[in-house]
Amino acid sequence: MKSLCPCFFLALCLLLIFPFSAFSDPLHVHSITPFFTTNNLQLLDNNGAFLSSINHTFEASFVTQSVQPPRIYFSVIHVSTQSVIWTANRNTPVSNSANVTLTIDGLAITDESKELIWSTPPLSSPVSALLLLETGNLVLVDENNVSLWQSFDYPTDTIVTGQRFPAGKSLVSAASADDFSPANYSLTLNGEDLALQWFGQTYWRLSMDTHSFKFSNKPVSYMEINSDGLYLYGGSGNDSFVISKLRLSSSNFTIARIGYGGRFTISSSNSTENVNLTQELLRPSKFCLVSNICGELGFCTLKQINKINYCTCLEGFQKDSTGCSPIEKSISLPTGCNGSSSDRELESASSVASYMNLGTGFQYIANDFAMPAKRGVDLSVCQDLCSQNCSCLGFFYRYSSGSCYPVENHFGSVYEIGTTEPEPPSAYIKVLEKSSPSPGTATAITNKKHGFPVIGIVFISLSGFGLIVIITALAILWLHRKRTSEKVALSLGRWDSSSSTAFGTTSIPGLPSSFKYEEIEKATDDFSTQIGSGGFGTVYKGTMADETKVAIKKIKNLGVRGKEEFFTELRIIGSIHHVNLVRLKGFCVHRSSRFLVYEFMNRGSLERILFGDGPVLEWRDRCKIVLGTARALTYLHSGCQQKIIHCDIKPENILLSESLQVKVSDFGLSKLLDHETSKLLTTLRGTRGYLAPEWITSSGITDKTDVYSFGMVLLEIVSGKRNCPLLAQNTSIGTSSSSSSLEGPTFFPALAFEMHKERRYSELADPRLEGRVSGEEIEKIVRIALCCLHIVPALRPSMQNVVDMLEGRIPIGNPIVYALNFLLSFGGGQT
CATH class of the missing domain: 3.30.200.20 (Phosphorylase Kinase; domain 1)
Structure with a gap:
């Protein structure tokens, strides 16, 4: 018997060190003692995890992501749902040959060359055992069963029922479904609130959620999920008190996670055998309200046909690896202070910074959670604030309040504004114009530098x-x-x-x-x-x-x-x-x-396409042209440091690219006006057929003069014909016009006014469309056009209001009959 003791002792030691070497089935133990080593190959050979909680609710094992090359992580897994709740080496995936080792100094992961990949921090006393608790907490204890380290103190992207999440901590999203490395979205708990952030830009807060309940304004100490909700607490232990909560349905297991797409989810399972999680909460509830959901300067919108969100680029931008970038090759986006010093020096030396206005019709979610940097300031002050800061990549400016919102270091996605949203601020993107001096410039400088020595x-x-x-x-x-x-x-x-x-x-x-x-x-x-x-x-x-x-x-x-x-x-x-x-x-x-x-705009002017003999311009393309032109005039009237009146809006001055992107041209007739005190022009300029009545009466020219001309262009876009055929040739004052294919002397604005009163909108549509546009769509454009033609300038909408009506943010205006009667008698006489 004595001779068997050493052999038995050796076998027992081998079982403790290599438990899987003696069993073909998985060995479920909930504690392991020091001087234990295993790797993924051994676990695969023995069909199981090396550590399990008492009731087999959780396991500690390697997780292999099936990509090439495979990414292998040491993780804690919720067994029934196969949900990974914690990962040790999320920064550095390993190979099959990597080892997990437990010693008296702690837990460590080493690769095949014995190089350290991950380890627990220095501990206060020697380790006695590694435990996996029924809560999913992986714990190192000493000989007195005192906790030395626990995984719950180092959360990755997930917390579970019973896990205390202290203020000052963050859950950080994974890069993708099969890449656990930390990405740029985070769920952060500070002393006041729980917030979703992207590079520090907040895009959701618990306190602003309609399903949350707030009980106190005292500082937050920690967050916890229990069987019926998510709670924020003040104090600690028995002295804690509820700050706020988010109510959930009762469940046995609840998991809260920030996904790699930037959305916070809470899911639950009511049975240990249920392999499916039921989603209890998804925030933000709308896809487009995630800061960078479409990449840098991407545009998130809702496809009306099937109500599915999708990402695209704004006009003037194209898709690239990180989001959207300018199509124009002579400009680029700055790197900001995050770029290397050499990059910044190169940018400074070879380019000139300016600002591109993106127009209106969209919103930036971070503005809803941030205070403006300045209030009650002019646009130029906001621009200077951004220009003096290398980290500023652009800014949003609200004209109504003079509020300035700089965007620093990272510019996320913008999203389509809803019909009930308030008027959005204007967006200005800092761009770098690549300097391209003429050949004579370089020569002159070189000669001067060489002459003086x-x-x-x-x-x-x-x-x-x-x-x-x-x-x-x-x-x-x-x-x-x-x-x-x-x-x-x-x-x-x-x-x-x-x-x-x-x-x-x-x-x-x-x-x-x-x-x-x-x-x-x-x-x-x-x-x-x-x-x-x-x-x-x-x-x-x-x-x-x-x-x-x-x-x-x-x-x-x-x-x-x-x-x-x-x-x-x-x-x-x-x-x-x-x-x-x-x-x-x-x-x-x-x-x-x-x-x-x-x-150069390769499709030429709207005049050539609309009135020419080529393919018919489809209604959706006409609407795109209308909106682009309206946005351009809105920028001239209210987006510049000084107001600009175009004075010659007509189809000839609306240019189009191959993709029908609108570019308004010919500012030779423009005049600068101060934002506050619009100076009046009294010299007759522009083109017959588009001139507002105030040109003739010499009552002074304002930005509403452009609104009138825009209304005339709208009616031509509806009909596909010149408003007055008799004026189709040689009608410009200082400008020539192309011929029209129209026949007959009908003055279309007067006809449109009559059809509006009789609500016979479909009869106004370009017959070449052959019914491919509804009466409701024609009504929308005709009513906006007639509002623009009011004889009294003050009754006309601003171009910003026109854009809002086109995009559905405000109701379509009702044309005022007495302000349009002049069209019936005026006819083509003045125009």
Whole structure:
């Protein structure tokens, strides 16, 4: 018997160290003592986990994600639902050969080369055992059964029934369903509330949830889920008191998790044998209210056909690996302070920061949970606040209150605003314009840099170092004065022969790129392809040296006023960035000629598509054009630092890309107006057929003049015809128009007014649509158009209100009969 003791003792030790080596079936033990080692291969061979809670509710084992290469994690699992509730090595998945080892110093994971992957922190006393409790808590205890470490103190993305979650802790989402590594969404409990956040931007709070109940404003100590709800407590232990709670149905097992998609879920199971979890709570309840659900600058919207949310990009943006980025290759999004120092230096040296207005019709969820950085300030103050902060990637500005909401470090998704939502703020995105100096610029600078050292060497030999300093200082002063005078001359609309030469070779900060006349001549093939003309100039198609297609406008020499219009256009459009406004790429000054270089829109103008002999423009495309044009005018009227009145809205000035993206063009007739005190214009400009009555009465021009012209364009989009055929040719005051295919002298606005009173809207539709549009859709556009045509400017809606009506945020206006009777007698006379 004595001879058997050593063998028995050895066998017992082997069983403790390698429990699976003696059994083909899983060995369910709820405690393990030190000097234990196993790996995933051993567990696979023995069909089970190496540690189980007493009632087999939870297991500790390896979890293998079936990707290539496989990701293997050491985790605690709820057996019946196969839910992973805690993971040790979520940052570093391992291979099948990695070992889990328990020693008196703690629990550790090492890879096949014995390199440490994960371990428990230093402990206060030697470990006696590793336990898996029936709550799912993995615990290390000493010889007195005192807890040394527990997994509940280190939650990953999940908490379960009975787990106390202290204030100051966060649950961090996994990267994906098969990648457990920490991502960017978090559920954070602070001393006041429970909040969902993305890079620190809050997008849900428990206290604002309609299903939660708040009992006290005292500080929060911890959160806990029990059988019937989620509770926030103050105090600790027996001295705790309820701060707030979120009621749930009664269940045996409840699990709360922040998913990899950024949504907080609470699910439950009423039976230990039930393999399915019942979802009790999903927050945010709406898909689009998750901060980055569609990626950076992605647009989350609801597909009306099947009511499914989907992600797309705003106009002017395209899909990329992280979200959406500008289509325009000459601009890019900044990296912010998060970028490397070399990236920031490169950005600063090679680009100029400006702001792109995204228009309206959408919201940014973080604004609902943040206080504005400034209140009661002008747009320029908000822009300066963002410009002075490298972490600021853009801002939202609310005109009604002057509130400024900067977005720092990370810009998430925007979402489609609901019909009951209040008026959203305007969004401005910081963009970097890549500088592209003309060839002459680099040469001039190089020559100056190389010239002075040679002179310096001569002066060293003649007069010493002091003379060099004096000469250098004088040269710098001369260059500074020369550049300042050029800027002043340009800003005031003055130049002479010397400044003209300078403009041809020098890129002036804050203004578009300048081009040499030779570049313009070559790009247009000696002005061989004319694509448009007007009172202020002729437009040619061109191809620049980098193969970029452009539209080059040659400004006619109209004396002093012509120069003023040129510089007005140059200064205004060069500083404007909006997805629905044509982009000015550069300019050229050559003797008495001036040229503007614009981005090229390959579908041409709305006039060509709407009134031409090509394929019919479908109704959905017409609505897209209407909305894009309205957004452009809204930006001109209320989105710029100074109000801009276009003064010549007509189909010829609405340009379209291949995808029918709208770009409003031709600001040669624009005038700047102060936001608060709109100055009045009294000079007749624009195009017959679109002129508001106030042009004729000389009662002063305001932004409501553009609203009238927009209403006229709306009616042409509805009918697909010129409003008045008799004016289809040579009707511009300072502008020429294309011919119309229309026959007959009908003045369509008067007809639309009559049909509105009789509610016969379907008869107004373009017959080429052949019934592919409903009367309700026609009614919406016609009613908006007639509201825009009210004879009294004050009765017309603002362009912002027009956008709101088009997008369904406010009811469609009711045209006022007495304010439209002039159409019946006025006919085509004034227009």
